[in-house]
Amino acid sequence: MSTTKKKYPPSITFGLLLESMKNIFGMLSRAPEKYPDILMTGIPGIRRVYLVNHPDIAQHVLQKSYRSYPKAKGYEVLALLLGKGLVTNEGDNWHKQRTLIQPAFHRETLKRISSITVSSTNHLLNKWKGQEGQTINFTREMAEVTIDIVAKSLFTTDVNAKHIQTIWRNVNFLNESADALLRNPLHLPWFLPLPSYRKMRRYIAELDDIVYGIINKRKKEKNPPPDLLQLLLEARYEETGTGMTDLQIRDEVMTIFMAGHETTVNALSWTWYLIKQHKEVEDKLKEESLKVAGDRDPVFEDVPGLLYGKNVMNESMRLYPPVPVVGRNAKQDDELGAYFVKAGTEVAVNITGLHHHPAYWPEPFEFKPQRFDSFDMKGDNRFVFMPFGGGPRICIGNNFAMLEMQLINSMLSARVDMDLVSLDVKPKALITLKPDNGIVMQIKRVKK
Numbered sequence: 225m226s227t228t229k230k231k232y233p234p235s236i237t238f239g240l241l242l243e244s245m246k247n248i249f250g251m252l253s254r255a256p257e258k259y260p261d262i263l264m265t266g267i268p269g270i271r272r273v274y275l276v277n278h279p280d281i282a283q284h285v286l287q288k289s290y291r292s293y294p295k296a297k298g299y300e301v302l303a304l305l306l307g308k309g310l311v312t313n314e315g316d317n318w319h320k321q322r323t324l325i326q327p328a329f330h331r332e333t334l335k336r337i338s339s340i341t342v343s344s345t346n347h348l349l350n351k352w353k354g355q356e357g358q359t360i361n362f363t364r365e366m367a368e369v370t371i372d373i374v375a376k377s378l379f380t381t382d383v384n385a386k387h388i389q390t391i392w393r394n395v396n397f398l399n400e401s402a403d404a405l406l407r408n409p410l411h412l413p414w415f416l417p418l419p420s421y422r423k424m425r426r427y428i429a430e431l432d433d434i435v436y437g438i439i440n441k442r443k444k445e446k447n448p449p450p451d452l453l454q455l456l457l458e459a460r461y462e463e464t465g466t467g468m469t470d471l472q473i474r475d476e477v478m479t480i481f482m483a484g485h486e487t488t489v490n491a492l493s494w495t496w497y498l499i500k501q502h503k504e505v506e507d508k509l510k511e512e513s514l515k516v517a518g519d520r521d522p523v524f525e526d527v528p529g530l531l532y533g534k535n536v537m538n539e540s541m542r543l544y545p546p547v548p549v550v551g552r553n554a555k556q557d558d559e560l561g562a563y564f565v566k567a568g569t570e571v572a573v574n575i576t577g578l579h580h581h582p583a584y585w586p587e588p589f590e591f592k593p594q595r596f597d598s599f600d601m602k603g604d605n606r607f608v609f610m611p612f613g614g615g616p617r618i619c620i621g622n623n624f625a626m627l628e629m630q631l632i633n634s635m636l637s638a639r640v641d642m643d644l645v646s647l648d649v650k651p652k653a654l655i656t657l658k659p660d661n662g663i664v665m666q667i668k669r670v671k672k
């Protein structure tokens with residue numbers, strides 16, 4: 225590769241940089257209008273970040289040359305909580321773990337997850353039945369149901385209400401702390417006795433207690449259930465025939481637990497925020513749910529029939545991608561499109577920008593689920609729409625998440641009458657894209 229020309233991407237304009245300080249999501253979303261391929265941002269002399277807005281360059285980073293682009297340094301912050309689980313692991317070690325864990329997300333697991341989802345959603349709807357007329361934080365409620373679903377999928381047993389409260393509080397705090405650390409170019413060493421670090425350690429230890437408690441209890445069980453934890457405990461590496469260490473299991477369980485609910489909560493929240501502003505979409509969703517399942521609860525086999533529901537989810541994740549960017553680090557000098565990238569540069573694939581790119585999406589800011597009727601997800605579009613990332617490190621839980629969200633949406637649309645209390649919701653781009661302060665709804669009526 226020739227590095228003589230050293231053409232760098234255009235630098236972010238001052239206006240867009242200012243916007244990014246007030247509203248990162250707005251900057252990510254608007255960036256491709258001025259920079260259809262790539263731009264350079266960061267802090268001159270300290271941290272250089274390339275923001276990728278072109279699908280071919282995204283494919284180069286995430287798929288074709290993925291070994292040259294390991295996860296960004298920032299993921300080390302996440303590793304404080306997730307250890308060497310799939311999200312934060314790298315290289316051969318990651319590959320070994322991914323090969324071992326992938327089969328656990330097979331069809332039988334998805335079938336189990338369907339019935340868990342339906343029963344957890346029924347539980348929520350029964351609770352809401354007693355709250356008719358009341359106002360709820362819909363985002364908080366979705367967290368309760370998705371924590372319940374991922375906990376039962378992993379561990380079968382109930383995670384009690386006190387644990388759910390701890391998980392919700394600790395995960396939110398750790399997510400915000402990780403984000404603050406990621407944005408801070410001066411990483412203070414983790415061993416320093418700073419009050420914020422001490423609180424992070426305490427919160428991680430509390431989550432550890434919950435997870436290790438469950439693993440240890442399971443190891444003593446005579447007839448363990450065939451859940452994800454059991455699949456992890458029984459999995460054996462092909463070359464050695466041995467299983468994972470306790471620490472590796474802890475890291476994978478924590479990873480699946482964390483990755484498996486926060487993104488889904490955000491996706492469901494934004495979806496209902498949008499649905500409630502488009503009555504025709506809600507009517508169509510309800511019509512489809514009733515056509516597919518009638519008065520009964522939906523089952524796994526119904527899901528392929530919930531096609532419109534799938535389009536609604538995709539369109540919502542296009543407008544509000546639950547993971548707004550994915551970050552990598554160039555391991556060696558390379559070329560991205562026409563531009564030179566120096567080893568050590570951070571390269572962030574702008575999922576938000578790609579999803580709002582005017583070259584690929586007519587009326588990019590309109591909510592139009594029907595556009596997915598004719599959108600070819602594979603082929604050339606693979607890196608134009610990628611809520612679950614792309615390349616070998618694509619989300620391992622994408623089928624889990626789609627199934628869960630389609631079933632929840634179908635049940636809510638068929639059985640709940642609710643109103644959005646306020647339209648004034650600000651997107652807050654942390655590692656994930658949250659509705660700041662959550663989506664607030666008033667429950668009017670819940671059908672049994």
Ligand code: HEM
Binds near residue numbers: 545547613614616622
């Ligand atoms: C709407 C829901 C979800 C969205 C939008 C989402 C999005 C993503 C994205 C974009 C990545 C790639 C990150 C990167 O390349 O840096 C990822 C990775 C991952 N996700 Fe998800 N995810 C969702 C749900 C889930 C669920 C339900 C699970 C597990 C039950 C899960 C587990 C994981 C894991 C373990 C990884 C790391 C995979 C690897 O590197 O091998 N996710 N997810």
